[in-house]
Amino acid sequence: MARILLTCGEPAGVGPELAPLALASGVDLVWLGDPRHLPPGCAMTVVADPSDPVPPGHLPVLRHDFSGPATPGRPDPSHAADVIAVIARAVDLAISGRVAGITTAPINKQALKEGAGFAFPGHTEYLAHLAGDVPVAMMLASTTVTPPCRVVPATIHIPLSDVPAALTPAALEQAIRLTHAALIRDFAIESPRIAVAGLNPHAGEGGTMGRTELDMIVPLLTRLRAEGMDLTGPLPADTMFHAPARAGYDAAICAYHDQALIPIKTLDFAGGVNVTLGLPFIRTSPDHGTAFDIAGKRLADPASTIAALTMARQMANARQPLHLGRNIPRGSGGVKPPVRHQP
Numbered sequence: 247m248a249r250i251l252l253t254c255g256e257p258a259g260v261g262p263e264l265a266p267l268a269l270a271s272g273v274d275l276v277w278l279g280d281p282r283h284l285p286p287g288c289a290m291t292v293v294a295d296p297s298d299p300v301p302p303g304h305l306p307v308l309r310h311d312f313s314g315p316a317t318p319g320r321p322d323p324s325h326a327a328d329v330i331a332v333i334a335r336a337v338d339l340a341i342s343g344r345v346a347g348i349t350t351a352p353i354n355k356q357a358l359k360e361g362a363g364f365a366f367p368g369h370t371e372y373l374a375h376l377a378g379d380v381p382v383a384m385m386l387a388s389t390t391v392t393p394p395c396r397v398v399p400a401t402i403h404i405p406l407s408d409v410p411a412a413l414t415p416a417a418l419e420q421a422i423r424l425t426h427a428a429l430i431r432d433f434a435i436e437s438p439r440i441a442v443a444g445l446n447p448h449a450g451e452g453g454t455m456g457r458t459e460l461d462m463i464v465p466l467l468t469r470l471r472a473e474g475m476d477l478t479g480p481l482p483a484d485t486m487f488h489a490p491a492r493a494g495y496d497a498a499i500c501a502y503h504d505q506a507l508i509p510i511k512t513l514d515f516a517g518g519v520n521v522t523l524g525l526p527f528i529r530t531s532p533d534h535g536t537a538f539d540i541a542g543k544r545l546a547d548p549a550s551t552i553a554a555l556t557m558a559r560q561m562a563n564a565r566q567p568l569h570l571g572r573n574i575p576r577g578s579g580g581v582k583p584p585v586r587h588q589p
């Protein structure tokens with residue numbers, strides 16, 4: 247089966263040093279980036295095709311030349327366009343089936359915006375664009391805690407002050423539907439149980455601390471329950487993430503980024519995996535960022551990257567029979583030619 251492709255991400259961050267560590271864990275991956283950004287002494291072989299064989303213990307590298315070497319902890323504006331181009335090239339390879347899925351190393355959004363005018367707040371939005379502006383959702387899934395913690399923010403990379411307006415019935419419904427489909431398809435959960443968090447303290451406390459729950463979330467959940475979905479909520483966000491509460495659902499839909507990401511990064515920072523739901527190809531990522539404070543110091547823990555690569559492989563294995571005949575996921579928007587970002 248084709249390899250999982252790991253992008254280099256921000257070369258001044260921990261991304262490049264995580265690649266050989268992940269390889270050493272036994273994951274079959276191919277790395278896309280500039281060999282000069284790999285740690286000194288890294289055993290690697292440049293390949294022309296993502297599936298080309300390499301000597302045992304060597305990292306297969308699909309070469310993408312940047313303007314120069316990288317300094318750990320200091321993003322170089324002249325690298326920004328190449329960081330973006332690597333993501334686009336990875337998507338091309340995934341859509342064409344030459345890799346089984348992609349795992350992205352972290353990028354520094356500010357560096358990309360300042361260096362190349364990157365118009366997207368993160369991978370999630372850029373990947374949705376490259377796939378033809380398909381609807382997507384960002385799930386973060388634990389891999390080492392029981393019961394599992396899976397969270398999906400219905401709004402993602404926006405200022406907190408914009409959340410109430412962005413949390414529309416359509417946004418919430420999209421997050422619920424994408425999560426429901428992904429739990430069945432990629433997490434082998436036949437009848438998904440989904441919990442929905444309220445926006446306000448105590449889920450609005452009967453309308454005394456905000457009316458979003460009563461006016462918007464309750465009617466939406468009532469309508470979706472009528473379709474047969476197993477939905478609970480709106481739940482108070484402060485009491486829905488401890489272990490007994492998590493036992494009652496398979497994934498939690500949250501109102502905004504930090505409501506979702508604080509519980510999972512607290513419970514499973516080392517094992518958390520970011521999965522983009524709704525894409526016509528597989529994309530996972532570690533849950534951490536560029537970690538400039540430790541880049542190049544050999545302190546980076548590869549656990550989340552290994553978990554992300556492993557989850558991508560499991561998803562690819564689970565989807566493999568579908569590739570034989572009907573490989574376009576229902577509701578994915580279909581595979582459209584990637585649209586290039588113009589910096």
Ligand SMILES: NC(=O)C1=CN([C@@H]2O[C@H](COP(=O)(O)OP(=O)(O)OC[C@H]3O[C@@H](n4cnc5c(N)ncnc54)[C@H](O)[C@@H]3O)[C@@H](O)[C@H]2O)C=CC1
Pocket residue numbers: 260351352353354355356369520531532533534535536537538539540545546547548
């Ligand atoms: N998927 C992506 O591309 C993501 C990118 N980011 C970006 O990363 C940048 C930095 O974000 P921060 O909030 O500082 O989060 P961060 O995850 O980079 O760092 C937070 C803390 O965790 C530590 N840490 C992170 N990864 C680690 C690892 N593998 N092993 C050991 N320690 C680790 C860091 O040293 C730091 O103390 C931002 O520009 C953000 O946008 C953040 C999350 C995901």
Ligand SMILES: NCC(=O)COP(=O)(O)O
Pocket residue numbers: 367368369370371507520531
């Ligand atoms: N905090 C999670 C995050 O920023 C991941 O974003 P993305 O780059 O995967 O879209």
